[in-house]
Amino acid sequence: FVSILTLLGHDIRLAAVTFGDEIRDRKDFTSNAEDFRRYVAGLSAYGGGDDPEIGLDAVLFAHEELSWRSEAEKFIIVITDATAHQRGDGTTFSSVTAQDVINTLRGKYTVHVVSSRNPVRSRSNQADSPMDSYNARSRSETQPYDMKNLAPALGGIWIELPGSGDVNLTDLGIAEVIRNTYRFKFPRALW
Numbered sequence: 001f002v003s004i005l006t007l008l009g010h011d012i013r014l015a016a017v018t019f020g021d022e023i024r025d026r027k028d029f030t031s032n033a034e035d036f037r038r039y040v041a042g043l044s045a046y047g048g049g050d051d052p053e054i055g056l057d058a059v060l061f062a063h064e065e066l067s068w069r070s071e072a073e074k075f076i077i078v079i080t081d082a083t084a085h086q087r088g089d090g091t092t093f094s095s096v097t098a099q100d101v102i103n104t105l106r107g108k109y110t111v112h113v114v115s116s117r118n119p120v121r122s123r124s125n126q127a128d129s130p131m132d133s134y135n136a137r138s139r140s141e142t143q144p145y146d147m148k149n150l151a152p153a154l155g156g157i158w159i160e161l162p163g164s165g166d167v168n169l170t171d172l173g174i175a176e177v178i179r180n181t182y183r184f185k186f187p188r189a190l191w
Contacts, residue, residue: 001169001174019054051119054085059111074108078112078115106153112159119147
């Protein structure tokens with residue numbers, strides 16, 4: 001993925017934010033592709049307890065906490081197999097809504113999403129799950145958010161997460177999408 005973009009002359013920097021029901025880790029931007037590959041190779045999914053995770057909070061965290069270059073084209077690629085908690089969904093996991101994220105990032109970032117077509121998992125139904133009481137109680141006004149809806153709202157595309165769970169961004173075509181994405185900026189005087 002990075003090799004394709006680098007060969008085309010793009011000045012690529014990579015970062016990552018990992019999440020479950022909390023922000024777990026972050027790797028701030030690096031231009032060292034091999035260092036980033038090693039970091040990603042060391043990641044594994046674990047934990048949770050309920051179906052939704054805090055994907056929306058992770059996207060906003062990336063916006064607020066990573067060292068983005070001010071003039072760079074900004075792409076976020078979200079990879080998840082779960083819906084996202086939102087503020088008001090009957091839990092205290094999330095502090096934002098999808099609309100908060102969309103309003104904050106619109107026009108500044110392109111967000112692509114790789115996620116399950118129907119992101120419903122059964123691990124919350126396992127015996128002795130600490131989240132059984134959450135799943136049994138009725139939710140308040142906000143439902144968990146299907147992350148695939150974030151992509152078109154922020155100029156990106158949604159790609160179905162392969163059933164194997166193995167994500168190869170080259171095979172999924174995101175490099176081609178980014179390669180062919182252009183953002184035009186006009187001086188204010190031309191408005």
